[in-house]
Amino acid sequence: MExxxxxxxxxxxxxxxxxxxxxxYAKKIGIARINRNEETFMELSLLRKMHYSVEMNLNDExxxxxxxxxxxxxxxxxxxxxxxxLDELRNQGHxxxxxxxxxxxxMKYLKLTRQNRPNSTSPVxxxxxxxxxxxxxxxxxxxxxxxxRNSLDEEYEKLQLEIQELRCDIFSSCDQLTExxxxxxxxxxxxxxxxxxLQQKEFTLKSMSKxxxxxxxxxRDSVQLNRIWx
Numbered sequence: 001m002e003x004x005x006x007x008x009x010x011x012x013x014x015x016x017x018x019x020x021x022x023x024x025y026a027k028k029i030g031i032a033r034i035n036r037n038e039e040t041f042m043e044l045s046l047l048r049k050m051h052y053s054v055e056m057n058l059n060d061e062x063x064x065x066x067x068x069x070x071x072x073x074x075x076x077x078x079x080x081x082x083x084x085x086l087d088e089l090r091n092q093g094h095x096x097x098x099x100x101x102x103x104x105x106x107m108k109y110l111k112l113t114r115q116n117r118p119n120s121t122s123p124v125x126x127x128x129x130x131x132x133x134x135x136x137x138x139x140x141x142x143x144x145x146x147x148x149r150n151s152l153d154e155e156y157e158k159l160q161l162e163i164q165e166l167r168c169d170i171f172s173s174c175d176q177l178t179e180x181x182x183x184x185x186x187x188x189x190x191x192x193x194x195x196x197x198l199q200q201k202e203f204t205l206k207s208m209s210k211x212x213x214x215x216x217x218x219x220r221d222s223v224q225l226n227r228i229w230x
Contacts, residue, residue: 005041009155010034013148028145033152040159047166054173061180066113075188078195082106083114085198099197106186106194108179 005011010029017025026034086107089096098104186194 005038005045008037008041009148009151010037028142029148029152033149033156037152037156037159040156040163044159044163044166047163047170051166051170051173054170054177058173058177058180061177062112065109065180065183065185067185070185070188072188075191078188078191079110079113082110082191082195082198085195086110096198102186102190103194103197105183106191109183109186110191112176112180112183 010026013025014022086096096107098107
């Protein structure tokens with residue numbers, strides 16, 4: 001999980017500078033700028049490690065919620081049908097409001113354990129930071145000082161943006177981990193019963209969609225936005 005800081009712009013530029021001139025150009029470009037980006041990169045690297053750790057814990061907890069003793073063709077089929085219906089409903093811009101606490105818990109369980117759960121396939125992988133001067137030949141660094149400074153500022157903004165996004169991902173993963181720990185695996189019978197209720201709602205949605213505009217309005221009113229399934 002170590003992130004290599006060779007991808008930073010200054011470290012790339014140093015390969016075009018003789019060792020005797022590194023300090024000279026560092027001062028001309030701005031040591032504060034260079035250090036700022038390196039420190040920000042270190043923060044990003046630390047956050048990536050944290051995110052990876054939380055995601056691994058979350059995946060382990062999810063595995064505990066899918067014990068082999070409960071697995072059966074009957075259960076898997078019911079789960080697949082529920083997930084397919086809820087995904088289709090979401091893709092149409094609708095979110096189902098659970099009618100009771102039991103249904104709400106089942107939806108949370110299905111969301112956490114589904115195969116296409118966000119971040120479930122690859123928790124975190126190091127990426128290179130794309131910079132405006134990456135890959136460009138440096139012919140005369142003295143004439144490019146301002147361009148380098150601007151590029152370092154752009155690199156810093158990109159690092160900050162990735163840090164903000166990663167913090168949101170970490171908070172989201174921590175919330176999911178807390179939620180996963182509190183969830184109890186529903187019985188196969190309860191999942192099948194939930195699936196039957198979903199199919200009844202699917203029939204209602206299809207029949208109402210064939211009506212006039214007033215019927216569509218009633219449909220939109222009856223299906224409320226819900227973040228349990230997103």
